[in-house]
Amino acid sequence: MKRYFFTVLALSLLHTSTSAQKPNVKKVFKLAAEQTEYMLKQVDEAKHHSGNPALVSPRTTENGKLRLVASKDWTSGFFPGVLWFLYEYNHQQEWMKEAKKFSAPIEKEKLNGTTHDMGFKVYCSIGTGYRILKDAHYKEVILESAKKLATRFNPKTGVILSWDHSRDKWVNPVIIDNMMNLELLFEATKLGGDSTYYRIAVSHANTTMKNHFRPDYSSYHVIDYDPQTGVVLKKNTHQGYSHESAWSRGQGWALYGYTMCYRFTKDPVYLRQAENIAAFILNHPNMPKDLVPYWDFNAPNIPNEPRDVSAAAVIASALYELSEYSDQKKVYLEKANLMMNSMANKYTAPVGTNGGFILIGSTGSKPSNSEVDVPLSYADYYYMEALHRVNQLK
Numbered sequence: 001m002k003r004y005f006f007t008v009l010a011l012s013l014l015h016t017s018t019s020a021q022k023p024n025v026k027k028v029f030k031l032a033a034e035q036t037e038y039m040l041k042q043v044d045e046a047k048h049h050s051g052n053p054a055l056v057s058p059r060t061t062e063n064g065k066l067r068l069v070a071s072k073d074w075t076s077g078f079f080p081g082v083l084w085f086l087y088e089y090n091h092q093q094e095w096m097k098e099a100k101k102f103s104a105p106i107e108k109e110k111l112n113g114t115t116h117d118m119g120f121k122v123y124c125s126i127g128t129g130y131r132i133l134k135d136a137h138y139k140e141v142i143l144e145s146a147k148k149l150a151t152r153f154n155p156k157t158g159v160i161l162s163w164d165h166s167r168d169k170w171v172n173p174v175i176i177d178n179m180m181n182l183e184l185l186f187e188a189t190k191l192g193g194d195s196t197y198y199r200i201a202v203s204h205a206n207t208t209m210k211n212h213f214r215p216d217y218s219s220y221h222v223i224d225y226d227p228q229t230g231v232v233l234k235k236n237t238h239q240g241y242s243h244e245s246a247w248s249r250g251q252g253w254a255l256y257g258y259t260m261c262y263r264f265t266k267d268p269v270y271l272r273q274a275e276n277i278a279a280f281i282l283n284h285p286n287m288p289k290d291l292v293p294y295w296d297f298n299a300p301n302i303p304n305e306p307r308d309v310s311a312a313a314v315i316a317s318a319l320y321e322l323s324e325y326s327d328q329k330k331v332y333l334e335k336a337n338l339m340m341n342s343m344a345n346k347y348t349a350p351v352g353t354n355g356g357f358i359l360i361g362s363t364g365s366k367p368s369n370s371e372v373d374v375p376l377s378y379a380d381y382y383y384m385e386a387l388h389r390v391n392q393l394k
């Protein structure tokens with residue numbers, strides 16, 4: 001009996017330590033490199049078949065085939081970013097060559113002021129390249145991109161306008177995803193650019209903190225502002241289950257956004273906000289045991305709902321950074337590790353499948369039945385970033 005008790009205890013301790021063990025960085029990077037080599041061949045083939053030179057980056061698969069997008073698509077910067085992470089990890093010149101090649105077509109987006117997605121496009125590609133190489137030209141691209149993004153800031157609302165589209169529904173829509181663009185603005189000021197970029201980022205973060213969050217620190221997706229007065233007109237969703245639900249990736253953007261704001265400003269208000277958002281996510285009763293969220297925390301048919309691995313990747317990456325600032329370090333590391341191990345063990349595609357994407361099981365937009373339970377380039381990007389962060393942990 002005694003021996004049985006100790007065996008059970010040992011096994012349960014083993015289980016706890018295994019599930020929250022640091023991810024096997026070497027193994028995952030090796031697999032990611034093999035899979036990305038396969039992806040490069042797939043991309044060549046898909047480009048050749050499309051006959052459209054404007055299609056530059058892989059976004060997902062459709063009917064078993066790669067779907068490529070043009071640089072103006074919000075996801076165009078993620079695959080170049082994955083290539084940069086591979087180069088940073090193994091320092092093989094071939095990866096740098098590919099990273100530069102895939103980043104180059106994104107550069108022209110620095111002049112595209114018709115969307116807020118500048119950060120996703122330019123910062124995840126060229127910004128990641130700059131962090132690694134400190135290339136003077138990349139720095140210029142970051143500064144020019146910040147200048148263009150800043151044109152979307154409205155001092156009357158205090159926020160950066162997200163979308164020019166959907167004017168039938170919203171006058172001045174601002175989505176929680178927009179928090180992710182602030183990194184480009186903060187960094188541009190740090191690199192010697194105008195201090196206005198920093199002030200715009202702070203204004204956007206503060207206004208969003210006031211208007212986008214519910215008392216439980218879950219976030220709305222879309223807030224519509226009166227562009228003349230800054231008055232909030234609507235609190236809605238676009239990709240979530242309902243206006244009052246918590247769209248999972250949106251919660252991830254919020255967590256990542258405020259953690260990053262703390263990195264640049266050291267304002268404790270942002271740290272507290274990030275900790276509160278983390279508590280909402282991690283303690284949610286609908287969070288599955290493997291910590292890979294359903295696409296919306298309030299999706300009506302949980303547990304029979306698609307997961308969103310991209311949300312898990314964003315959240316894991318954010319938690320690693322937050323663990324460096326918060327006194328909840330141990331909890332955040334344990335949860336992030338568990339998420340990473342779930343992705344590695346349950347949501348990783350065998351090499352030579354999945355169009356070359358590393359992860360399966362993401363959901364782009366369930367309400368429009370678009371990209372449900374598929375690979376997505378941004379899931380891979382934040383997964384690679386999270387892995388890089390594991391390597392950087394103090």
Ligand code: GLY
Nearest residue numbers: 074177239249364
């Ligand atoms: N930024 C768009 C999305 O998260 O789907």
